[in-house]
Amino acid sequence: MATHSHDFLGDAHDSNARRTRWVVWLSATMMVAEIVAGTLTGSMALSADGWHMATHTLALGVSALAYSFARRNNGDQRYSWGTGKVGSLAGFASALGLAAVALGILYESGLRLVEPRSVAFGEALVVAVIGLLVNLASAALLGHGHSHDGDHGHDHAHDHNLRSAYLHVLADALTSVLAIAALAAGWWFGIGWLDAAVGVVGALVILHWSRGLVIETAGVLLDRVPDQHLCDELRAKIEGPGDVTVHDWHLWAVGPGRYAAIVSATGATPSEVRRRLGDDKRIAHLTVECS
Template structure:
């Protein structure tokens, strides 16, 4: 027996279209920034500018992945894809977080190499291109900030853009210091700091998306409290063989076996099931419930049973 607390699909569709449009604008802006910074980095000799361009290129890839995932997540389920593509955005978040960390490690390695051999850098070009990066990424950040608060995929795109905007600020400061004080080693230091910050930002998202993909119990759900609450319902003897997992941003699923005190009829079970569903939805934010009813069945009664 299963139950779903439905959402407004019409609104979700319109919201998905808006997310898609905002992502497309951000993709276009980042392609422009990347091209400009690659050329500028080569001409000026700035590793920080090239590292910012590399990060921007990863932004383009991550935004394209996010856009595709956003489109896929709206596709309907079918007989051979019973969940549809609801996990596409979680996979996108995982890939984007992983690329963020990989890019960061590459930047740190390059920065350490450049520390040993600092080079003179054309600071004027660095300053102007850093300003371009700040303006374009800042606009992109504002476009998708609202969606980032409620969607893991959009959060991964948002983090890429936010960290790149901050990297551009750092490159701008470095460009000013190089222009007026001739401190060229600051370029390598900024690259190193950008890399460390990227790892810091990417780790949490990588961890949370991994938890969802591995079907771990959501961190804010306490299974012992669920069992205690359900067993408190009259006629319920025992709750066992429980699985709780998060399918995507909107859906948390629970399946379990429930032992009943008496050999109740089907209409009585439906009444109790409705009580359980409402309890799980309002107290634990679980919106998909699948219960297997039992009476006097000889099976393992542990809360968690290894399948």
């Protein structure tokens, strides 16, 4: 008996996995460099940035493992709807981790505003610039795949795993830019408190990004209707001029840009319902019940 494929991974799954692995190696290398340099120079700011990058390296590692898990278990019949949503699960977990990191930065920055600490501005500035370059290179690698998530006309075809990794490196790039500005101001103008102040600003921006990713990925995991416009469009196709009545209609995401649908209708046969829907590539799995 023929079996129905449950391969709902995104078209760029393997390419995005390779990009993420490259970024993990770049981030891990820079993480070690910052922690070692911070320890040798006695720069608390640099050491803190290194440990901050360590948390992101861990999150990126989770993203890379999610890609591997999804591909390895893609044909496993124990996963009724395939492994296309593993990326959203990893994105949700990474977003929570990102929020935790932001809260940690916010707390530490608040302490430093109250009790300023000495910083080796010159040495820290050099390594912070190198860190920014690494972050920009990582963002370019991930951003290339991220910019193609919506190809083929699928406005909601987001690879949440790639997006979470992309936001992690953007968050690192943001904190690097703010750190460079603060370190430069402290070194050249003696404005030491700016280092902690920009830490607060960066943490709040990161919290905003993570909140958006949590909301989007949670919607996928909870089978929220992914695209109300698409839902209404497909239902209108089935009902046609009013000769068919749809009693029950469900649409949910099973992978990046791939949806499953269940239709219960009267006034038409299952084959007629399928004919009216047409060969829509977005509908990866369709169940029709007619009475």
